[in-house]
Amino acid sequence: xxxxxxxxxxxxxxxxxxxxxxxxxxxxxxxxxxxxxxxxxxxxxxxxxxxxxxxxxxxxxxxxxxxxxxxxxxxxxxxxxxxxxxxxxxxxxxxxxxxxxxxxxxxxxxxxxxxxxxxxxxxxxxxxxxxxxxxxxxxxxxxxxxxxxxxxxxxxxxxxxxxxxxxxxxxxxxxxxxxxxxxxxxxxxxxxxxxxxxxxxxxxxxxxxxxxxxxxxxxxxxxxxxxxxxxxxxxxxxxxxxxxxxxxxxxxxxxxxxxxxxxxxxxxxxxxxxxxxxxxx
Numbered sequence: 001x002x003x004x005x006x007x008x009x010x011x012x013x014x015x016x017x018x019x020x021x022x023x024x025x026x027x028x029x030x031x032x033x034x035x036x037x038x039x040x041x042x043x044x045x046x047x048x049x050x051x052x053x054x055x056x057x058x059x060x061x062x063x064x065x066x067x068x069x070x071x072x073x074x075x076x077x078x079x080x081x082x083x084x085x086x087x088x089x090x091x092x093x094x095x096x097x098x099x100x101x102x103x104x105x106x107x108x109x110x111x112x113x114x115x116x117x118x119x120x121x122x123x124x125x126x127x128x129x130x131x132x133x134x135x136x137x138x139x140x141x142x143x144x145x146x147x148x149x150x151x152x153x154x155x156x157x158x159x160x161x162x163x164x165x166x167x168x169x170x171x172x173x174x175x176x177x178x179x180x181x182x183x184x185x186x187x188x189x190x191x192x193x194x195x196x197x198x199x200x201x202x203x204x205x206x207x208x209x210x211x212x213x214x215x216x217x218x219x220x221x222x223x224x225x226x227x228x229x230x231x232x233x234x235x236x237x238x239x240x241x242x243x244x245x246x247x248x249x250x251x252x253x254x255x256x257x258x259x260x261x262x263x264x265x266x267x268x269x270x271x272x273x274x275x276x277x278x279x280x281x
Contacts, residue, residue, distance in 0.1 A: 031064075032063075032064030032065075033064050034063065034064055034065035034067075034276075035063060035064070035065075035276040035277055036063060036064040036131070036277070037061065037062070037063060037064075037129070037131055037277045038062045038063060038064060038096065038099075038100065038130070038131055038132070039060070039061075039062040039099060039100070039103060039108075039128070039129065039130050039131075040058050040060065040061050040062070040127075040128075040129040041058060041059050041060045041061075041126065041127070041128055041129075041167065041170060042056070042058045042059065042126070042127045042129075043059055043124050043125070043126045043127075043144070044056045044124055044125065044127075045123075045124045045125045046122055046123055046124035046125075051196075051270055054196050054270055054272065055084075055196075055270050055271065055272040057071060057084055057086070057272070057273070057275075058275070059071055059170075060170050061275050061276075061277075062091070062096065062099060063276060063277070065090075066090050066091040066092060066093065066095065066096050067088060067089070067090055067091075067276070068088070068089055068090075068091055068173070069086055069087070069088050069188055069275060069276075070086070070087050071084060071085065071086060071087070072085040072086060072087040072185075073085060078209075078256075079204075079209065079211070079255040079256040079257040079258075080255060080256050081252075081254075081255055081256070082251050082252075082254040082255055082256060082258060082269075082271050083190075083251060083252060083271055083273065084273065085187075086187070086188035086190075086273060087185050087186070087187065087188065088185070088186055088187070088188040088189075089182060089183045089184060089185050089186065090183035091173075091177070091181055091182055091183065092178070092180070092181040094177075094178045094181050095173070095177045095178060095181030095182055098176075098177050098178060098181070099170075099173075099177070100130070100132060102166055102169065103128070103130050103166065104130075104132075105162075105166075106162045106163050106165070106166035107139065107159055107162055107163060108128050108130040108137055108139055108163075108166075109130065109132075109137055110137065111137075112137060112138045112139065113139045113140070113159075114139075114140045114141075114142075115139075115140065115141045115142060115156060115159065115160055115163075116142050117142050117143045117146060117152070118151075119151055120142070120143040120146055123142060123143035123146070124142075124143075124144075125140055125141065125142045125143075125144075126140070126141045126144040126163075126167065127139070127140045127141075128140075128141075128163065128167075139163065141160060141163055144160070144163065144164055144167060145164050145167075147160035147161050147164060188273070190244070190248065190273045190274075191240060191244070191274070191276075192238055192239070192240045192244070192273070192274035192278070192279070193238065193239045193240070193244055193247070193248070193251070193271060193272070193273055193274065194236065194237075194238050194271070194272040194273075194274055194280075194281060195225065195226065195236065195237055195238070195239060195269055195270070195271060195272075196229065196234060196235070196236050196269070196270040196271075196272070197222050197225055197226065197234070197235040197236070197237075197267055197268075197269060198233060198234055198235075198267060198268040198269075198270075199233055199265070199266075199267055199268075200266060200267070200268060201213075201259035201266045201267075201268060202256065202257045202258070202259060202268045204257050209257060210257070211255060211257045211258045211259065212258075213258070213259045213260065213261045213266065214250055214253075214254050214258050214259070214260050214261070215250075215260075215261055215262075216260050216261060216262035216267075217246050217247055217250055218239070218243050218246065218247060221262045221263045222235075222260065222262035222263075222265070222267050222269075223262065223263065223265065225237045226238075226281065227281070229281060236281035237281065238274065238279070238280060238281065251271055
């Protein structure tokens with residue numbers, strides 16, 4: 001009888017761990033494919049031009065092999081570069097585990113959640129997506145950082161505050177991740193580029209900002225590129241491989257107001273690099 005009593009706590013502990021319940025060991029690394037998403041933070045919406053919505057990028061994407069891709073500093077000029085400044089670095093497993101643990105402590109686990117804020121208008125929405133243990137958890141927060149607004153229940157205000165603090169920590173990983181777990185920064189190498197095509201040249205507020213045209217270098221004309229998108233007259237397609245090697249140097253020399261010509265017709269092009277887990281339009 002004494003042997004049975006002694007074994008019971010071990011049996012219960014094993015059962016709890018196998019079920020993935022609250023007592024599962026947080027220190028056990030989770031093996032994921034290299035391009036499998038672990039955490040993504042996106043902020044979008046609000047009062048922005050339609051073109052901005054088409055090319056918005058996540059503020060942070062963390063992958064199974066420890067790569068983390070973030071938006072780097074942007075040049076404060078107009079018109080700005082045609083491509084965004086994306087920064088990539090590698091994290092050790094201890095760094096990935098620390099971020100996942102902090103995400104869970106911030107409330108990014110369990111059921112999907114939404115935090116509206118009726119007292120604020122035209123603010124963006126920040127969406128946290130955490131994928132662990134084969135489960136996807138999505139938390140959307142409208143007007144993140146405005147949790148002191150009047151009328152919020154204490155529980156919601158505290159939950160929003162935890163997410164605001166976690167979001168702020170993601171902008172300075174070296175300050176709290178384990179020593180040596182954050183690798184050096186490098187430019188993100190674009191492997192796939194999503195293009196949105198509109199007929200006509202970009203519209204400049206100031207005529208003096210009109211730019212010289214760039215010739216579309218691919219054999220497929222822009223009139224046939226990609227397929228119809230949701231907006232009228234808008235087409236969308238993806239360039240990769242040899243075509244990307246030919247196109248990318250010209251895009252890097254262009255800016256947001258550069259008109260593109262194909263078969264004697266002028267077009268506006270919007271460019272959006274695809275991240276490792278993304279494809280298509």
